[in-house]
Amino acid sequence: MVVRSMSNPDLSQPMSSHARAMMDRRERLLGPNNPTFYDEPVNFVRGEGVWLYDHAGQRYLDCYNNVAHVGHCHPKVVEAVCRQTSTLNTHSRYLHDNMLDYAERLTATFDPSLNTLLYTCTGSEANDVALRMARQVTGNQGIIVTDHAYHGNTELVMELGTIFSDAESLPSYVKTIPAPDSYHLPADAADLEQMGDQIIDHLQESIAALQKAGHGLAALLICPIFANEGFPDLPADLNSRLTEAVHAAGGMIIADEVQSGFGRCGAAMWGHQATGFLPDLVTLGKPMGNGYPIAGVVTRADIMSTFRQNSMYFNTFAANPVACAAALATLAVISDEDLINNAATVGEYSRNRLVKLQERFAALGNIRGSGLFFGGEFVSDRETKLADSVTARKVMNRMREEGVIMGVIGSRDNLLKIRPPMPFSKSNADLLFDKLQYVLDGI
Secondary structure: EEOOOOOOOOOOOOOHHHHHHHHHHHHHHHHOOOOOOOOOOOOOOOOOOEEEEEEOOOOEEEEOOOOOOOOOOOOHHHHHHHHHOOOOOOOOOOOHHHHHHHHHHHOOOOOOOEEEEEOOOHHHHHHHHHHHHHHHOOOEEEEEOOOOOOOOOHHHHHOOOOOOHHHOOOOOOOOEEEEOOOOOOOOOOOHHHHHHHHHHHHHHHHHHHHHHOOOOEEEEEEOOOOOOOOOOOOOOOHHHHHHHHHHHOOOOOEEEEEOOOOOOOOOOOHHHHOOOOOOOHHHHHHHHHOOOOOOOEEEHHHHHHHHHOOOOOOOOOOHHHHHHHHHHHHHHHHHHHHHHHHHHHHHHHHHHHHHHHHHHOOOEEEEEEEOOOEEEEEEEEOOEEOOHHHHHHHHHHEEEEEEEOOOEEEOOEEEEEOOOOOOOOHHHHHHHHHHHHOOOOOH
């Protein structure tokens, strides 16, 4: 398998003595090619709400992190973790109410058919176990992902991480479908609907290839909003059509909700609800404990039963009392602070402000996203839509210098990724876009 290098800081660029010393120490202790963000890596030492503070006391508006989903160091989550840590933390094979209380409250947010939870520590583990479940229940081995996918870093999910590898390097049991791209439509697709038709055609071809090779189809694994692929605008029925085709071939559909879940899209608690389909398995990760490691797989009772009867799966740390306390508090904050509605309201406000910038700056070729997951695609020419990754990365690094952190994503590496903690406000958005206008004026 050929794996592409992950981006690292441009070490040829000027860097502060503090950052240089930490990078040298990092490489010596942790090894080379250990990725960081930004040409001038930042040393954060404290967080509060939507703010981060570096070693020198500079404050940064966090427009990137879904780890601290309800805000950095949210007092209710901190209090819950401290209270449980001072009481008990132990192996998940003992009985504990936190484990059961969280499973009840979490599954109540899903379709009634998705009523059981398997705990893991990370989203990578969750996707790994979900694929094992699909293989056991279907009896098939084949897996389909998009051609620009990332679903974690266990050996199995890395083998299908097409964001890093060449298609010809994939194992024979992995096939791909084209990632939806609403801005760069295929040459023979006039609109989103025709793009969707072509993706379905590719899915049928991939299914046929897996069947011919004797693998069959176990699962299609997708993020409901295709986040790493560039969070494109989608045909309204694309995900439901993908689900129908997968089920017809005897496979299962897995919704990776690590980025789209817990109200991020603003339209619903889960990305699959917002995009109109019912998966067989749902995988959860980073936002679940607001930074405390806890993750899981939500699925139907029949799938869980088959897996449990055929696999001796346990996890020492998953569902430990402290992790579940963090997750319970996070779920309560989402409801108590009406953060899904906030994501919808502030997300719409933010997109409108981005559109205003698009009208002013020709380099912003396309604006898209939903809820508190949005961004703009940089191009050197709007007519040809030629991607401009150099400007995108320059803007990302300049925004970091101005005290705003964000990312760059997409198959062309030219799409600003803005994904702030859920309490992000309109005043936070105003600061973000005032800074962005200032940076774009200077480029």
